[in-house]
Amino acid sequence: MRGANVPHLTRLTRRVYANADPEKVGVTLKQLVTLASLRDRGELPQQSLCDVLRASQNTVVVWLNELEDAGYITRVRDADDRRKHNVTITPEGVKALERGEVEMRRLEDEVLSPLSADERAQLRRLVAKALGEP
Numbered sequence: 001m002r003g004a005n006v007p008h009l010t011r012l013t014r015r016v017y018a019n020a021d022p023e024k025v026g027v028t029l030k031q032l033v034t035l036a037s038l039r040d041r042g043e044l045p046q047q048s049l050c051d052v053l054r055a056s057q058n059t060v061v062v063w064l065n066e067l068e069d070a071g072y073i074t075r076v077r078d079a080d081d082r083r084k085h086n087v088t089i090t091p092e093g094v095k096a097l098e099r100g101e102v103e104m105r106r107l108e109d110e111v112l113s114p115l116s117a118d119e120r121a122q123l124r125r126l127v128a129k130a131l132g133e134p
Helices: 008-018 029-041 044-051 057-069 091-111 118-128
Strands: 073-077 084-091
Touching: 008 091, 029 044, 029 057, 029 073, 029 084, 029 091, 044 057, 044 084, 057 073, 084 091
Parallel strands: none
Antiparallel strands: 073 084
């Protein structure tokens, strides 16, 4: 069996990600995760966002520059510490994220097409439970 040594969820994830063309999704997967983190957590200090994304400051700055150029986030100096920046998702960023999430769901459904709609829903519930999500 091809790929039998690679865990099933890893293989499924790779199939979805392989089809996640930024042209279709509207943003890169890294940008999508960054926008989702900001939507879900609200305004964050840039360093906290690095911790959430588990990425270096230099890497996150590159991602934020791209998102800021697209109008999807804003960075403002912290009122208490002018050396720090706080990052917020913009209304346009929320729209881009929502479009991206719709496309990612479509890609998931495509990869999971051998399963019935009920089976896909059950799989999503089980994965969410395993991740500790409601």
